[in-house]
Amino acid sequence: MNIISNIKFLEPRVSNGYKNMYGRCLVVGGSRNMSGAPVLSGKAALRSGAGLVELVVPEPAYLPASSSEPCYMVTPADADRTGKFSKDSVDEVLASAEKADVIAVGPGLGIGENLQLLISELIKVPEFNIVIDADGINNLIHIPHWPNMARANIILTPHPGEMKRLAASISMEYSPDERLENAAELSLESGTIVVLKGAESVVAFGEDCYVNNTGNPGMATGGSGDVLTGMSAALWAQMQRNQADEDQLRNAFDAAILAVYLHGAAGDIAEDKCGTAAMISSDIIEALPQAFRTNGM
Ligand SMILES: NC(=O)C1=CN([C@@H]2O[C@H](COP(=O)(O)OP(=O)(O)OC[C@H]3O[C@@H](n4cnc5c(N)ncnc54)[C@H](OP(=O)(O)O)[C@@H]3O)[C@@H](O)[C@H]2O)[C@@H](O)CC1
């Protein structure tokens, strides 16, 4: 195991920079009763510097998502009777995905066969860079032999519950006390970057592991993982734009480390302002500008 302590920050923007230089992120998520999750990811992606952010959500989540933030675009897609993405929505989502530098999939999706079809179509495409979180993971685990099917570059961001399910899906042994080993093994077995969340989140790229030291228990509040998803996508989009020739997974690893670090730093700023009990995940987004500025970005 190689413990990595170096954090790669974003390069300063050039004076004649324009939005397409800072990456286009697509958030694929939401369902009738979870429209807030993709909103949190989309707002966090904007506050983490993505040049353009688009949300694609099933129709019942369209109004709440589009009225929550004017700075991202929202595309409605076909929904099934339960308010989740339908089978017909898969082509609509793929059309948006083709335009994106990084796709974040999962927040608020729900679970079902159509969603498993959607995820399997996304991970098959070698050109896609995908952050898979929350219900993205809860659907991925039902796709037989998913690591063999995956051709895209992928960051997985499981919480410990999702980690346990991911490990079971590839017949990997899981031990809750061996966080570094679990993350490294899942990364090696699946060829993905793994962010194992919780106090002292671990980011693994094979045997290379980073252990985070920012953040606090006030972040144990619904939606704070959705914030990290959007941040990871935005930072990856900017890093892969800056270094187009480098290995995408190495860029993804650097972006995931920076995302976890800044997410915790913003959580610490929110805790100073609100306290651990009262802080909510949108307070973490509000603290992002200060977290970026404190770190020279
Ligand atoms: N505003 C919105 O729209 C919001 C929408 N959201 C959306 O909700 C969806 C479902 O996400 P989710 O994480 O709530 O459910 P799920 O993955 O089934 O986890 C529950 C199971 O996992 C376990 N478990 C959980 N954490 C654990 C831990 N740290 N350590 C260990 N175990 C842990 C837990 O175990 P238990 O605590 O019961 O022992 C239980 O078994 C998702 O799409 C998300 O985006 C939310 O983000 C909120 C805001």
Ligand SMILES: Nc1ncnc2c1ncn2[C@@H]1O[C@H](COP(=O)(O)OP(=O)(O)O)[C@@H](O)[C@H]1O
């Ligand atoms: N005690 C803690 N210390 C530091 N970070 C924490 C703590 N509890 C939770 N977090 C962070 O908050 C986020 C919670 O994500 P997650 O469990 O996916 O929540 P949700 O599904 O509600 O969005 C993770 O990034 C995790 O690392």
